[in-house]
Amino acid sequence: ASNRVEGAIQGVSLELNATGESSVTIERDNDALKEAIQGFVSGYNELKSTLGRLTLSTGDRETAGDLVGDSTVRSIENRLRRDLVTGVEGSDLGVLSQLGIALDRTGRLAIDEAKIDALIANDPQALQAFFAGATAQEGLAGRITNTVDDMLGTRGPIKNAIEGAENRI
Numbered sequence: 050a051s052n053r054v055e056g057a058i059q060g061v062s063l064e065l066n067a068t069g070e071s072s073v074t075i076e077r078d079n080d081a082l083k084e085a086i087q088g089f090v091s092g093y094n095e096l097k098s099t100l101g102r103l104t105l106s107t108g109d110r111e112t113a114g115d116l117v118g119d120s121t122v123r124s125i126e127n128r129l130r131r132d133l134v135t136g137v138e139g140s141d142l143g144v145l146s147q148l149g150i151a152l153d154r155t156g157r158l159a160i161d162e163a164k165i166d167a168l169i170a171n172d173p174q175a176l177q178a179f180f181a182g183a184t185a186q187e188g189l190a191g192r193i194t195n196t197v198d199d200m201l202g203t204r205g206p207i208k209n210a211i212e213g214a215e216n217r218i
Contacts, residue, residue: 079169082176086165089180090150090158093129097157100126121210125200130156132192139187140178142168148179 054063061075104122105114116122133152136143145151149164168176182188186195200207 077173079173082169082173083165086148086150086176087160090160093133094157096129097126097155119210121206124206126156128196128200129193132189132196133158135192137179137182137187137189137192139183141172141175142179145189148176 052065054065057063058073058075061073063073100116100122101114103114103116104119105112106117107113130152133145142148145158148168149161150158151161153159178188180188180190182191184191199205202208
């Protein structure tokens with residue numbers, strides 16, 4: 050129906066203009082990989098900021114966060130922090146700091162741009178092994194997915210906290 054072929058090669062669109070020979074060069078999109086890593090760091094830092102606002106202790110009931118002293122929030126933060134600092138097996142890069150991503154003193158993630166750029170340019174397979182692992186359950190992404198699924202599950206701490214609050218009301 051058209052001269053545009055999509056899906057023949059994953060992530061590649063071909064525009065067929067004339068008969069004859071041609072060549073196709075496919076290159077890794079390093080910018081997209083870096084953006085994905087920056088998106089992960091930004092997402093985590095946004096979560097930390099939100100949890101910080103919700104648990105802000107000011108000593109004044111009117112200005113304090115709605116979830117001040119809530120053990121569920123502390124549990125969530127601790128579980129995610131543990132996921133971030135625990136080593137990933139099956140990867141040459143065992144921990145986030147080897148990628149150039151470190152937890153600062155406030156618990157937020159900070160990126161060493163030069164280290165990330167060097168890994169993207171020289172060892173993108175190590176980044177893939179670290180984040181994705183060999184299976185969906187391995188790697189940092191799989192670990193965090195499992196943690197979030199556990200927290201949001203029908204017997205998870207968030208569901209229990211909601212039910213407890215509803216029962217108190």
